[in-house]
Each structure stands twice: as C-alpha cells, then as structure tokens.
Amino acid sequence: MHSDVFSLSRILPFFFALLFAATAAHAEDGYDLWLRYQPLEQGGRDLYRPQLRQLVIPGSESSPTLNAIEHELVRGVGGLLGHSPTVDGRIRGDGFVLVATPQRSADVRAAKLPLNALGDEGYLIRAITVRGYRGTVIAANSERGLLYGGFHLLRLLQTRTSLDEVSISSRPRLGxxxxxxxxxxxxxxxxxxxxxxxxxxxxxxxxxxxxxxxxxxxxxxxxxxxxxxxxxxxxxxxxxxxxxxxxxxxxxxxxxxxxxxxxxxxxxxxxxxxxxxxxxxxxxxxxxxxxxxxxxxxxxxxxxxxxxxxxxxxxxxxxxxxxxxxxxxxxxxxxxxxxxxxxxxxxxxxxxxxxxxxxxxxxxxxxxxxxxxxxxxxxxxxxxxxxxxxxxxxxxxxxxxxxxxxxxxxxxxxxxxxxxxxxxxxxxxxxxxxxxxxxxxxxxxxxxxxxxxxxxxxxxxxxxxxxxxxxxxxxxxxxxxxxxxxxxxxxxxxxxxxxxxxxxxxxxxxxxGSDPQVLSIGLDMMMASRQAVVDYMTPLGLAHLMATGHHYGPGPWVSDLARPEWNPTYYHRANQYGIGFDRTREGSNAVAQYAPRVASRFASRREVGDDLLLWFHHLPWDYPMASGRDLWQELVYRYDRGVATAHKLQTQWQMLESKIDPERFDKTARLLAVQVREAKWWRDASIAYFQSVSGRALPEGSAKPEHSLAYYQQQQFPWAPGH
CATH class of the missing domain: 3.20.20.80 (Glycosidases)
Structure with a gap:
C-alpha cells in the first residue's frame, strides 16, 4: 500500500526528473532516441500541466514493472512539462493519471472499462471522472499492458495530442x-x-x-x-x-x-x-x-x-x-x-x-x-x-x-x-x-x-x-x-x-520538435529517401548489384564467385541484347509460386509495373516503356533521378540548420554529403558497366561517368564495416 507520507523512494523520482530536464538540453547526440523528453513549448506545457498534476499507480512499490512505469512517467512528464506530477496512493483532485489493472484498483473496477478484448498486452487510455474528479486512466489486464499504455501517454505529449477527450484502445496484432x-x-x-x-x-x-x-x-x-x-x-x-x-x-x-x-x-x-x-x-x-x-x-x-x-x-x-x-x-x-x-x-x-x-x-x-x-x-x-x-x-x-x-x-x-x-x-x-x-x-x-x-x-x-x-x-x-x-x-x-x-x-x-518547417521538410526527405536509394542502386527491379562480401558499393560486373547465385551477373543477366531475369513460364517460372491472380500480373510486362519489371522479365534494351522512353533510356533516367534526389535531400537539410541543434545537424549534413558522393559513384559505375555490355549511347543530356569502367572495377574495400 502507498503511504501518504513521502519517503526517499517518493522523492528520488522527482530529483531524477529535474536532473534529467536540466542536463538533457546540454547535449543532443541522439542517445535518448524517442525518450528525449525535451521541454515542450510554453503553450504545450500550459496545456498539459493541469491534466498531469498527480500520478497514481497502486502497487508500484512491490512490482518492478509498475515501478519502471512510475519512474518513466515522472521522468517523462517532468522533462516535457518542467514540472513533475506528485506521486500518491489515491486520487486527490482534478488532473490525476491513474495507472492500474482492475485487480489493483477499485476505481478501475468501478469504471467497468471494456478490457476483455485487449488481451495481456493491450490497454485503454481514457478521460475519466472518478468521485467527481476529472483525470485520465490507463487501464489494462496486465502490468505489461500498463507499461505500453504509459509509453503511449508520453507519446501523446511528445506529439502535442490533446488529452481533453482522449479515448484510445490498443492491442498488438502480433504476439x-x-x-x-x-x-x-x-x-x-x-x-x-x-x-x-x-x-x-x-x-x-x-x-x-x-x-x-x-x-x-x-x-x-x-x-x-x-x-x-x-x-x-x-x-x-x-x-x-x-x-x-x-x-x-x-x-x-x-x-x-x-x-x-x-x-x-x-x-x-x-x-x-x-x-x-x-x-x-x-x-x-x-x-x-x-x-x-x-x-x-x-x-x-x-x-x-x-x-x-x-x-x-x-x-x-x-x-x-x-x-x-x-x-x-x-x-x-x-x-x-x-x-x-x-x-x-x-x-x-x-x-x-x-x-x-x-x-x-x-x-x-x-x-x-x-x-x-x-x-x-x-x-x-x-x-x-x-x-x-x-x-x-x-x-x-x-x-x-x-x-x-x-x-x-x-x-x-x-x-x-x-x-x-x-x-x-x-x-x-x-x-x-x-x-x-x-x-x-x-x-x-x-x-x-x-x-x-x-x-x-x-x-x-x-x-x-x-x-x-x-x-x-x-x-x-x-x-x-x-x-x-x-x-x-x-x-x-x-x-x-x-x-x-x-x-x-x-x-x-x-x-x-513541432516546428512546421522541420516537419514538412523532414517528412518529404524521409518519404522520398528509400525510392532514391532504389533508383541509384537497383532501379526497375534489378537486384543484388552490390560488390562482393561486404556489399559496399556497386559491382554489377562481378561474375567469378564460387557460387553462381553470389554473382551480380546472375541476377541482371545483361548482354548486348537486353537485361533482366526471366521468371515467367519461358524462364525460371518463379511466377508460378504465387497465387494465379498475382502470377498473372507479375508475368505480364505491362501489368507488373516498372518497379519490378526486370525482376520478372528479360527485355531488349529498346523495349518501349510507359514513360515514352525505351528501356535503356529509362534505366539511365532512374539512375539520374536517384542522384538528383540525393542532392535534394542535402539541400533540404541545409534549410533546417537554424532549427536543429548543432551536433545532430552537423553529423547528418556530413552523412548526406557522403550519400551524394556515393549515389553518383553508384550511378556512374553502373552506367559505365551496362553501357559497355549494351553498346548503347547515353541519352541526350545525361552526363558521362566520371571515370572509366576499369577504374570502378579496381576499387577494393577489404575493411568495409559489417563484413
């Protein structure tokens, strides 16, 4: 049972929360991940403080999980609002957060919350009135459910989501x-x-x-x-x-x-x-x-x-x-x-x-x-x-x-x-x-x-x-x-x-943070980034073009490894006539492993779509694409588009310099410069190789590779990370 008298165990969470809030601002090196709990803007703090005055978690003194929830909520709320909630054994007024299972709390039992369908890990977060006091309840069938609910509450604060009429029911769909x-x-x-x-x-x-x-x-x-x-x-x-x-x-x-x-x-x-x-x-x-x-x-x-x-x-x-x-x-x-x-x-x-x-x-x-x-x-x-x-x-x-x-x-x-x-x-x-x-x-x-x-x-x-x-x-x-x-x-x-x-x-x-420009530009960068990598590494359904062993950098020419399927040439099958792996009935018939409706789509050159075209089809270099370009022109276009997007990511990030702390901004800027350089390397080396195989001229307006194919083939990286 909780005591109404503060003990050292009650005071320590407040001390740690204040210490965290005071020191976190001095270093933004990424260590805190999504548990940063940096102070909200003044309007956000004013919005939430009346709703987060008191924390009630029955049984936290005897349960390691409940104790972890208590410490996290004290730490998180204290960091975000600059003001830690009091921790008490019972509800004393408006602005409480009650975190409990029905077994631990008569108030949760009395509320008759719909917990049956939430299983062992699900939870509810609801605005609630208990004995005339307004507050928020996190309820679950188990302590693990309360744990996830507690973190969700902190996520609501971090994303500036209102708690006024909050009503959330969540359970994992995967065990x-x-x-x-x-x-x-x-x-x-x-x-x-x-x-x-x-x-x-x-x-x-x-x-x-x-x-x-x-x-x-x-x-x-x-x-x-x-x-x-x-x-x-x-x-x-x-x-x-x-x-x-x-x-x-x-x-x-x-x-x-x-x-x-x-x-x-x-x-x-x-x-x-x-x-x-x-x-x-x-x-x-x-x-x-x-x-x-x-x-x-x-x-x-x-x-x-x-x-x-x-x-x-x-x-x-x-x-x-x-x-x-x-x-x-x-x-x-x-x-x-x-x-x-x-x-x-x-x-x-x-x-x-x-x-x-x-x-x-x-x-x-x-x-x-x-x-x-x-x-x-x-x-x-x-x-x-x-x-x-x-x-x-x-x-x-x-x-x-x-x-x-x-x-x-x-x-x-x-x-x-x-x-x-x-x-x-x-x-x-x-x-x-x-x-x-x-x-x-x-x-x-x-x-x-x-x-x-x-x-x-x-x-x-x-x-x-x-x-x-x-x-x-x-x-x-x-x-x-x-x-x-x-x-x-x-x-x-x-x-x-x-x-x-x-x-x-x-x-x-x-x-x-919540700056609109950071959100807009950051979101655009993130949502464009994966397609950019696909474009400058493996466009149009190509695959496994990476260099040997460490998989760092391009190696579409590699053909001398001990196992056939380790060689990039095994996957792209480029020759003077065309490129791609035929997995239709006329080829390996891999399409037959899919349900008939999917197999039919993958087997069709027109229905499969550009993104997986060369995964399932070997096509001539002059195959007409939906864009109006032929296959060779489209391939070069995709490589060029990937490099252009890498440049755009770099430019967009520079626009945020005044809005991001120096350490995280600088490291990200340096890595984006690496990405631009390596995207161009991928593009140039790949085009140099496929041009040597196809004998095709570069499309008008597309730059020549910076170096010869031999130069790219001679690059060695014996100490690449993660080998």
Whole structure:
C-alpha cells in the first residue's frame, strides 16, 4: 500500500526528473532516441500541466514493472512539462493519471472499462471522472499492458495530442515482436554499421551497463517484447553455462520492461559442446541433450522465449546433413522447449550451392511441401522478399502458401543493401509495401499482414522480427535518421496496418520538435529517401548489384564467385541484347509460386509495373516503356533521378540548420554529403558497366561517368564495416 507520507523512494523520482530536464538540453547526440523528453513549448506545457498534476499507480512499490512505469512517467512528464506530477496512493483532485489493472484498483473496477478484448498486452487510455474528479486512466489486464499504455501517454505529449477527450484502445496484432541481433561473442556485429555490439559479453554478468536498461526502455516504448541476443550464424558457445549466465543477467534487466530473451541455437551444438558424435534430430541421445539443455536454460531464465535457428543455409549445419527435413529438425527443438512454453523460429532463408534452380524459388520449394508437418510451437521465419533484403523485392511467395504453418515476417532494419549507416533511407515505405501486398491466397484481401497476424488462417502463434541496426555508437544506430527505422519497425510490429508516413510524422515531432518547417521538410526527405536509394542502386527491379562480401558499393560486373547465385551477373543477366531475369513460364517460372491472380500480373510486362519489371522479365534494351522512353533510356533516367534526389535531400537539410541543434545537424549534413558522393559513384559505375555490355549511347543530356569502367572495377574495400 502507498503511504501518504513521502519517503526517499517518493522523492528520488522527482530529483531524477529535474536532473534529467536540466542536463538533457546540454547535449543532443541522439542517445535518448524517442525518450528525449525535451521541454515542450510554453503553450504545450500550459496545456498539459493541469491534466498531469498527480500520478497514481497502486502497487508500484512491490512490482518492478509498475515501478519502471512510475519512474518513466515522472521522468517523462517532468522533462516535457518542467514540472513533475506528485506521486500518491489515491486520487486527490482534478488532473490525476491513474495507472492500474482492475485487480489493483477499485476505481478501475468501478469504471467497468471494456478490457476483455485487449488481451495481456493491450490497454485503454481514457478521460475519466472518478468521485467527481476529472483525470485520465490507463487501464489494462496486465502490468505489461500498463507499461505500453504509459509509453503511449508520453507519446501523446511528445506529439502535442490533446488529452481533453482522449479515448484510445490498443492491442498488438502480433504476439512476438522481436529484434534479431546479429551480434557475435567477440562483440563484432555481422552487417552492423553502428560500432561494436552493445552486449559486453566479456564483462557480463558482473558488469551491467546502464545502456541495457535504456535499450529495454526504448524497445518497450515502441512495443517490442523480445530480443534474440546473438547472430543467426551462431556459435555453439552461446549455449554453454558461462554464456547462459550472461544471457540470464540481461534477461533480469529486461524483464520489468516486458522483454523476453531468445537465443540463436547452432544445430550442431550437441557435437561441438556436448561431446556427441552426431546432431541427428532422430537420435535419442541428441534429443536427450537438447531436453537437458532446455531444462538448464529455464532454470536460469524462467521466461526464456526460445530458439532462432538458421540451418542448412550458407554453410550452417542442419537436419539435412543427416537426411532429415527442416520440419524434423525444428520439431526436435520444439519438443525440448514445449514443457517450458518456448518457441522455435526456424528461418526459411535457404538456398543450396548444388541447386541449379532460380535462387528466388528455393525457399518455397524446400518449405511449402512441409506445410502442416511442423509442431504447434514452431514458426517459420520468412524474409520479406525471396532473395535477400534487397532495396526492392516482390513479397515472398511463401506468404499465403503455407496455411497450416504460422509464418513470421523477417525485415532487415540494418541497411545491408541500402547504404549501411551512411545513407538516409527510411524503410517504413518498404515495410508498408510488403505488409499491404495482397497474396490473393484466399481471395482478395489476403494481405501479407493478414497472413502473419494469424487472421487469415486462424493461427494462435504470430510474430515479426527485425534484424537490428543497433551498436555501441553513442546514437545507437550510426545516424539520427537510422533511428527512425528501428522506431517504425516497432510501431508496425505492434500494428501492421499503421502507415509509414504517419509514423514518420510522429517520429519527427518526437525527435526534432513541432516546428512546421522541420516537419514538412523532414517528412518529404524521409518519404522520398528509400525510392532514391532504389533508383541509384537497383532501379526497375534489378537486384543484388552490390560488390562482393561486404556489399559496399556497386559491382554489377562481378561474375567469378564460387557460387553462381553470389554473382551480380546472375541476377541482371545483361548482354548486348537486353537485361533482366526471366521468371515467367519461358524462364525460371518463379511466377508460378504465387497465387494465379498475382502470377498473372507479375508475368505480364505491362501489368507488373516498372518497379519490378526486370525482376520478372528479360527485355531488349529498346523495349518501349510507359514513360515514352525505351528501356535503356529509362534505366539511365532512374539512375539520374536517384542522384538528383540525393542532392535534394542535402539541400533540404541545409534549410533546417537554424532549427536543429548543432551536433545532430552537423553529423547528418556530413552523412548526406557522403550519400551524394556515393549515389553518383553508384550511378556512374553502373552506367559505365551496362553501357559497355549494351553498346548503347547515353541519352541526350545525361552526363558521362566520371571515370572509366576499369577504374570502378579496381576499387577494393577489404575493411568495409559489417563484413
């Protein structure tokens, strides 16, 4: 029970809130993400102060999660309004915020709020009158729901949304909303462009960096509820007692914020750390080893989420090494976890060196015949497109093709193929493009979002994962605008129906304030940025034109790698007659993996649209485009348009210099200069190569590449980040 007498525990939150408000203004380096809580303009402060005088959270003294909510609200309101609410055990007047479940509060019970449909994580935020006093209630069925509701209330303040008649009901449409960290035990990060891993494995579990708590806060604020700590190209040592103790220490930090820990499991771990001679999933000794390992993990981490597995892909071990299927491998692990409530997320990113079929078809061919064979605590985790996180891909044909199996979306947040941390590329439009794509698997309206949220086929287990762009850089992601991709992933993971533009607007207000010019220009920059990258890297449906290994810079000429599907020439197939990958019936027939209505559209040169034209069709250079240009002219036009947009982004940002703090403005300006330079490099190198293949003259008015093709081909980058 709360006491009416202030104790030290009551005073400390106020002190920290005031300290935060006093010090935050001195440094804007991006560390605070969307938890900046910078003072609102005077009108905003005056608007909210009467409504946020008192904070009532029954039970916060005895609950780590409720205590975290209390501290966040005191900190947030204090920073935004310059005046912290009093914290009390009961409502004493107008302007209260009551945060409680029905079990904790008679006032919530008496209000008879419609909570039944909100599940374990949903919440209500409502204007309410209690015993004649006007205030706001955040109500939920669980403390996790209250946590998300508390962060939503702060988001309302940050975006200057009125609380006068507030009535919000929200619940997540996806159960598992995870970050996948591709972090290694030596603190390197595969495809990481923001410095070392934030997990200090060497000093864990003894040293708990405060950054771990801030990580949990930032994720909870956008609804993320799980994290896979280690790389999908996993080390078996992640499952040894020494490293499990380290994972358990992180789990203890994350738990009050509703975040569960998961681990990538190496399939051959029974051999590598268990002393067995085989990892065959049908071997009784192997099954016992995994059962014992699961028991060991859950003793340390009672709420452990489960395993993520990359198997029989890119050289990783798996069940096919023993003549077993992906389903047999996944089910063996799932049965070890099931008594504890854990899940297996089995990645569908597979392709084989000795398979001559189109790489875009291989995952579908491997997994769709297994539909219905996976245990009920297995999810198949599928990348958004059929190749590999390209700047633009069609949606993966597996979505809608496995009605008996829960499919989990895998997006990439780190921009492996979209300019690393350097280029401004807001990924919200790409996520939206995929989630809203109609698979037509069960008729019109069978969107990818409806597949993964369980509504199309009635699946209980649902989820989405994002390959994290987080590192030890002070701003977490290598640039301020990269933070927006983490943010939009979390917001769309909570509700895939949200729009990319609305989320961008929300993020700008939280990140830079409410100045109309900043909002207008920033929104225009963000919404144009991803298409710009597509234009100067992989226009018209081209894909995988990046240089070898590190994927930094253009390499459309690369053709000598060991595996055919690693070579850019495999994907664009350019010759003197034309360019593009024929995936129609006359080619690889990849279109046949889609529902008939989608297949018909993709197979039609006229209906497929310019954005995916060369993904599905090999066309002559003089093919007439809808623009009136021929294909060669259109290709050059797209490259030129991408460079022009990069220049525009740079110019637009300069217009905001007086409205953005110096540190964040300067770093962003420098990165935009890098983007302009590299966009031109991409354009010039690609045009030089395709011109050498096609023998075509440049369209009138289009500039020659700055250097010869040989110059671009000789560029080497052995120490590119994220290798």
């Amino acid at each position: 598992l909303r995870l970050l996948n960290h591709w972090d290694n035990l030596d603190r390197s990060v595969e495809r990481g462009y923001a410095g070392q891993s934030i997990w200090d494995w060497w000093n864990l579990p003894d040293l708990l960096d405060p950054r771990y708590t801030d990580y949990a806060r930032a994720n909870a604020a956008i609804g993320i509820n799980g994290t896979v700590l280690n790389n999908v190209n996993a080390s078996a040592y992640s499952l040894t007692p020494r490293y499990l103790a380290k994972a358990a220490a992180l789990a203890n930090v994350f738990r009050p914020y509703g975040i569960r820990v998961y681990l990538s499991a190496r399939f051959s771990a029974p051999v590598e750390i268990g002393g067995l001679k085989t990892a065959d999933p049908e071997d009784a000794g192997v099954q016992r080893w995994w059962n014992t390992k699961a028991d060991e993990i859950y003793k340390l981490i009672p709420d452990f989420g489960g395993f993520l597995v990359k198997a029989n892909s890119e050289g990783q071990p798996g069940p096919q090494d023993y003549g077993r299927s992906h389903a047999e491998g996944a089910n063996m692990l799932a049965r070890a976890l099931k008594p504890h409530g854990g899940v297996v997320m089995w990645r569908a990113f597979v392709y084989q060196q000795d398979n001559p079929d189109d790489r875009a078809k291989q995952a579908y061919s491997d997994f769709v015949p297994l539909d219905g064979q996976f245990d009920d605590n297995v999810m198949v985790q599928v990348k958004n497109g059929p190749i590999d996180f390209q700047p633009r891909e069609p949606f993966h044909p597996m979505f809608g093709a496995m009605p008996e199996t829960p499919l989990m979306m895998e997006f990439q947040i780190t921009k492996e193929y979209l300019g690393f941390a350097s280029h401004l590329a807001y990924l919200g439009p790409m996520y939206e493009e995929t989630l809203r794509a109609d698979t037509f698997a069960a008729g019109a309206g069978s969107t990818v979002a409806n597949v993964i949220d369980g509504s199309l086929y009635g699946h209980r287990l649902t989820g989405i994962a994002g390959v994290a762009n987080i590192g030890a850089a002070r701003d977490w992601t290598g640039s301020i605008f990269n933070q927006a991709n983490w943010y939009v992933f979390g917001r769309m993971a909570w509700d895939p129906r949200l729009g990319a533009e609305a989320i961008a607007r929300e993020w700008i207000k939280i990140t830079f």
